[in-house]
Amino acid sequence: MAEIILSSIAEGILGMLGSLGAEEIRLLWGVNDELEQLEDTLSTIKAVLRDAEKKQSHSHQVKVWLQRLQEVVLDADDLVDDLSYEALRKSLMSGHNNMVKQVCTFFSSSNQIIFRHKMGHKIKDVRSKLTAFGNEKIQLNLEERQGETNVATRLRDHTHSYVSEKEVIGRDDDKIAILQLLLDTKNKENVSIIPIVGIGGSGKTTFAQLVFNDEQVQKHFDLKFWVCVSDNFDVKSLVKKIIKSANVEPNTEKEMEQLQQILRQKINGKRYLLVLDDVWNENYIKWNSLKSSLLNGGAGSKVIVTTRSKVVARITGTMPAYDLKAMDKEKSWALFKKIALEQGRESNISSNISEIGKRIVDKCGGNPLAIKTIAGLLSLKNPETEWSSFMEKEFSKILQTEDDIISEDDIIPTLKLSYDHLPSRLKQCFVYFSLFPKDYEIDVEILVQHWMAQDFIKISNPTDCLEEVGYGYFKELIWRSFFEEVETDEKGNVTKCKMHDLMHDLAESITPPMFYMRNGNTEPINSKTRHVLFYEYDFYLAQEILPSLIQAKKMRTILRPDVDTLRPWYTIIGAASAYDAIALNLKLLRMLDLQYSGIGKVPKSIGKLKHLRYLDLSYNGFKVLPDCITRLHNLQTLKLSWCQFS
Template structure:
């Protein structure tokens, strides 16, 4: 990945200019060395973008970039050492040391030895860097500027596929539905393969068919499993079971899973969709199919695949072949993604160029959406011509190559976005990303550039929205505290391609770590490897292991206190450690901790004196003895923005704990059976600035707490779901001037909405579902006022069988 060297240089220069290094330089006598290094880095950075563009056709230049990359990583390693020392000083100064008398940090023998060692390292690196930089003149490089990040205004889409958003596939949909639901004497197999090249929309068509009411009514049971490259039978059994029953008992041994599957399918007419099958092993397919015997003879299996060979293995009947979109449909789709509604009428010349671009996409919807997204909001004709006449269209395309449209869109990304995208290659295909954890992953690798008045989490969110707007992420689900989304297989292939020289996924069965194709054996031995990988919970467990039912960290009851010496640690995920007795006592020393998920057997999460002012996100999950979150008044979480409390059955009060969380913006509470949220007398003065509040499965909740009224000017999103005893929304609800979204679902005792809801001038979406006592006659007047001119964008959603 030598094309990402520019981003590494940016990270280094940002670190060199930080206050921590300024402070360190003043007392460690390495100021001159670091300043000289910073100057050299700044000079070389100016021409790196030009080098990254030209290295594709200049092998010597690509080698030069690789050498620079390796030495840049050496620089980063040294700067990481400096950062750790600065943080160590900060901790020692604040909390002292219990093991020995602490000498002056920068004068003790340890510090003197460190400074001496550091000085030699910097001089050595500077000499090596100088020798490499000296060859710069051989390549006739010029200064270029990085692409400017333009944050998109396009709204996010959701996981379901709205039928009106799918162009040119209605005939295909109807034919596949007919194959699934109508008797056909010409077919001898209950497996129906859908075959198409990548990017043509196999999964999209399968989703449309799967969600169609006729299909849902025809089959007693529907199941969906993403297969991808890992055709591991135990894993597939587990995924099919989860789709069929909603959950699986993790303590159940894998040898019992086949029987559990047969019991779930017995005599039922089911539809099973196996999405993106690559397996060409007859034996594995026959083994899986044998496990599905027992359902009704009218059951069907729908398989999507890129391979005709796979189709011939899974079925003896002809496959359904999905072709490319027609030119007219392609143009319609392109205009929809490249322009705001009606805007194409203002830019007829751009539309003419777009017609030529559409022809290059050869009927592939993914390519059209990607290029449409790339050109969205751009009205400079030169930018459109750059895409139309780009030399990438002239390259010979072989089967399995990256789609030119994807590579072209990637090439136009700013360097920091390229790095974040490339690191996504470490996650498996079809992985369900969660925005908070992905942002934490990027942050841990130093890929998020600081912006004025922006937290790194906010920057990460902007990066995700930008990748969504470019169609590099898809199938997004929007929750109050995170997004969840996937990456198309072809986009994942692109991430693997651009990251192939930088990072690699190593599994338990990996016996050899390969170097780059052009490296000699000697070069491989000297390769500068930097190991990076998904956090442990991202890794797919080896389900073929008979003991794999005890997945994760289920048996851990205590963490060593020494973990608190990881002063640079930003993310700590402990929610699967359900037997953890308590957090280590020195957790306050983890002064960089920003993202924490935890389960505990303790009755209290944080004891007296805990100060984690860097913490932004806290999830407390499956803590079956937890009664209070914080013990004492001196618990400091002054920057905590998101709090998620879930499955804490003994938690009875929350208001006392959140009273001092002045920065809290998002609060999610779920499955806490004793929690009512009724405030105590001394908590009526709570003043929070919540923007989002979600409440799920709280059987004790009858009314909203009075303290929520204090968020009248800030609350934008309110969701109450599956609260069986929730009776009424408060009369003061119409005073929530910032409320944009109100969702109420499956609250069986809710019988009315408060008067004056027409005063909710910011309200744009009202969803009511599964509230049988809230019939239309009781709220007709409210629905009427919500459709007045003050609410031109108002959306009211009701759902089937909800009494509306």
């Protein structure tokens, strides 16, 4: 189920190539023709990447093509980053006199003759591989797409307005709160719009159905409409759906003006309730166009909008969004028992079975869809003999695999709709979080610095601040309910957050194999691994990992969590030799986290990591940085907290 997102990377490479052209560095190195051809080839492939990314879930051939292409595109990214580094180094030398600069250039590793030969060969090799991929796009029937196409890869089933009140558990308090808003007669607005926001599977549709069918609501409103919006927010189509919901069959040939007149006549002076279920549209102009057709109703008319996006809530709501929270433990357990146990057995189970069941329910995080899915599976198993085994062996995998026992209507496909609607720049930011363990509290400032180091953040104006744009990315993900448990400072800025377990399962399920988190992971690090987080440390682990680590020549990220209680494993095996091995072998590193590593002295070999953007040396015992640090021209973040710590 892993997804490959390359369009943003290709866009970044083309941006760097354009920058190199502006500095006329191509002519100096004598690689102008090669770079122009590389740029043309990559542009041709980039034109079909968005279509390929959209089709990969349905086409095995496209999926394999993207997997193979990924390695070459990342190689091209590293290559162009090499060129950008040399361009930056050259510009920094501009302050020297001409003779000194010529001598330094000749005797450096960037001797123009050697550099041109080496880079020319690499550029031709990468371009040749990309050309081969470009030739395959016709066979795969890939089309050119301009801009983002936030279309879900799996359309949601159309919802309807009815649910039996007996089937809904745990939403009594929420129902009372919404009914107070719906039945309020003091509000004299013609139409009030109430957004209901929650993550996928939180029960927004079921909750809206419960309210829609309430007896008080039936009596209070003259008209009621239910429309499932989902992906296609076409105003004309939605107006037709609303009219049809009122048992009026609209003429499909009528123009928008005529349809609007029919709708306005239908609701004229009447107090109505409209539910717009599963809204994704974040375009204010489209929303305003629909809203203008709804303003002719009687005073007290209400529109409920269900959505996963707080952006949608802000655009549509005339009232504060109602956040549909996770269910508490007691209500979650009640829902689980109702489904998982035979009728009449809910209150007659042993304390042991009850304890196992509650542990399973806790792992569902109060998400009704997860509870119903897992409870449905367990209803077919014997509680006394199979629940415990399921808990220990199967549950941790059930949300991460495409196992036959999970149907198309279950958890991950439902949550994945949220991911499918993200622009590509945010998809890679979300997937990156799979490196961290579940329930990990992330510092937002550090997370943005990580995104910067990976070149995930794109700026359209050179004067833009990367950190500010990155924080904007984070807020977009917050608005779309990808993060939770936020902490804010006195100014209201989010400083820390966590990811819901189910969202983390989603991230892991779509993460490509290049990501590696060592936390009970028995899979080996290999030549294609590019991002690693170590979450366990001991002497034997260090001995096991280091040899395979230094063979992963294309590694970009080495992280360890901010946990000072862990044993500094580099100290055990010898810090100097370990660091030299890393710096001499992993020359493409962009992030290196060595906090709490027992360093007494920073080795000079660190200066060879010219791609490095992020270096954390906090909580170590050295007192002086070596001069080689000044050669890290790409370095964006250097952390030196408590550097006399030992």
